[in-house]
Amino acid sequence: MKKALITGINGQDGAYLANLLLKKNYKIYGLIRRGSTNRLYRLEYLNIKDRINFIYGELNEFQNLQNEILRIKPDLIFNLAAQSFVKYSFDNPTYTYEINCVSVLNILECLRRNKLFKIKFYTAGTSEMFGNISGKKKLKIDEKTPMQPCSPYGNSKVAAHNLTSIYRESYGLFACSGILFNHESPLRGEEFVTKKIVKNLVEQKYSKKTILYLGNLDSKRDWGHAEDYVEAMYLMLKSKKPFNYVISTGKTYSVREFFTKVAVKLGFEPIFKKKGKLEVCIDKKTNRIIMKTSKKYFRENELSYLKGNSIMAKKKIGWKPKFNIDTLIDDMISYELKNQNVQK
Numbered sequence: 001m002k003k004a005l006i007t008g009i010n011g012q013d014g015a016y017l018a019n020l021l022l023k024k025n026y027k028i029y030g031l032i033r034r035g036s037t038n039r040l041y042r043l044e045y046l047n048i049k050d051r052i053n054f055i056y057g058e059l060n061e062f063q064n065l066q067n068e069i070l071r072i073k074p075d076l077i078f079n080l081a082a083q084s085f086v087k088y089s090f091d092n093p094t095y096t097y098e099i100n101c102v103s104v105l106n107i108l109e110c111l112r113r114n115k116l117f118k119i120k121f122y123t124a125g126t127s128e129m130f131g132n133i134s135g136k137k138k139l140k141i142d143e144k145t146p147m148q149p150c151s152p153y154g155n156s157k158v159a160a161h162n163l164t165s166i167y168r169e170s171y172g173l174f175a176c177s178g179i180l181f182n183h184e185s186p187l188r189g190e191e192f193v194t195k196k197i198v199k200n201l202v203e204q205k206y207s208k209k210t211i212l213y214l215g216n217l218d219s220k221r222d223w224g225h226a227e228d229y230v231e232a233m234y235l236m237l238k239s240k241k242p243f244n245y246v247i248s249t250g251k252t253y254s255v256r257e258f259f260t261k262v263a264v265k266l267g268f269e270p271i272f273k274k275k276g277k278l279e280v281c282i283d284k285k286t287n288r289i290i291m292k293t294s295k296k297y298f299r300e301n302e303l304s305y306l307k308g309n310s311i312m313a314k315k316k317i318g319w320k321p322k323f324n325i326d327t328l329i330d331d332m333i334s335y336e337l338k339n340q341n342v343q344k
């Protein structure tokens with residue numbers, strides 16, 4: 001039986017990836033850090049918690065990580081654990097850098113020092129590494145686009161990405177840094193904008209009448225579904241040659257467009273009034289304010305436009321997304337409706 005080790009297994013991607021690999025008959029080991037509350041709800045939701053072999057540890061604890069890798073001898077390692085919230089990285093840059101970069105270096109060093117050249121390694125790169133490079137000209141980003149991160153998070157991921165390429169080229173490790181654009185799902189963390197919008201608007205529709213507070217409504221993202229994106233991670237490690245592929249849908253929508261789509265699907269009639277940090281959205285049917293902007297959610301530096309080009313991944317590893325923006329939103333709404341016990 002093939003074995004896979006996943007760090008960050010209780011995060012959004014970790015849970016979907018574990019589910020995918022179990023279906024492919026892998027034995028799964030998952031690294032999680034100790035906590036005082038239940039953070040395994042995603043694995044419980046997918047009904048796979050009891051099929052995971054958990055390893056408790058911190059990502060930056062080199063000795064422990066090395067012992068576990070030597071004990072398990074996995075065929076594949078997926079490093080998904082990270083401080084993944086961009087806004088938080090402006091307030092906690094040192095922590096973000098250590099977790100997101102030093103941890104990758106630790107795994108690469110462990111593979112190199114112990115001559116574990118058969119283990120295939122994936123680490124989670126991101127579109128945030130490009131910063132605003134394509135913003136003005138509205139270009140599609142591909143594997144050759146230069147990286148100019150505009151957040152401490154993006155910078156930490158560039159460092160990890162470059163180290164991965166350096167170890168691949170210098171020591172012949174099978175190591176890839178997947179350049180994944182935003183991907184969402186019902187299991188997305190609640191601080192991210194898509195989940196925040198869907199959860200709040202479903203609540204406003206069916207239970208609590210609490211206004212939704214958002215930041216910049218005009219930034220644009222290339223949003224895909226996490227289930228499609230974990231498939232890409234797997235395909236990257238199954239391919240013959242390691243390569244850092246861009247994974248994206250090739251379509252981009254503003255936060256305002258995403259919000260409007262969700263609101264309309266739920267039967268609201270959204271009308272936007274005022275501008276910038278004073279903007280509000282009113283439901284024309286009820287004349288009630290359903291959204292207000294708040295200074296709190298604007299960023300120190302905004303990445304305002306993202307659109308990817310995944311032709312290379314399509315050609316070389318046969319990856320193609322199954323979801324589009326509407327089926328993604330439908331999936332997210334239907335999960336929230338079930339949570340609210342609403343019959344559709």
Ligand code: NAP
Nearest residue numbers: 008010011012013033059080081082084124126180182183
């Ligand atoms: P997520 O839901 O935030 O999950 C992050 C995981 O990392 C959680 O399991 C978290 O565990 C774990 N973690 C954080 N700090 C840790 C530490 N010090 N030691 C051990 N584990 C730690 O993120 P995601 O959306 O699944 O994303 C997965 C990876 O892809 C991340 O590296 C992210 O940066 C990257 N990425 C995500 C996207 C996206 O749109 N989702 C796009 C590009 C790249 P706790 O529960 O203990 O916090």
Ligand code: F7E
Nearest residue numbers: 084086126127128181182191192193194214215216219297
């Ligand atoms: O923000 C704007 C915000 O936090 C998206 C991570 O998975 O994808 C994710 O990073 C946009 C930004 O995701 C709110 O300013 C407006 O322009 O959902 P987000 P992100 O920062 O793009 C990349 C690829 C990753 O790698 C990261 O790990 O939405 N926005 N109002 C808001 N964002 C949030 N969170 N909350 C708001 O109220």
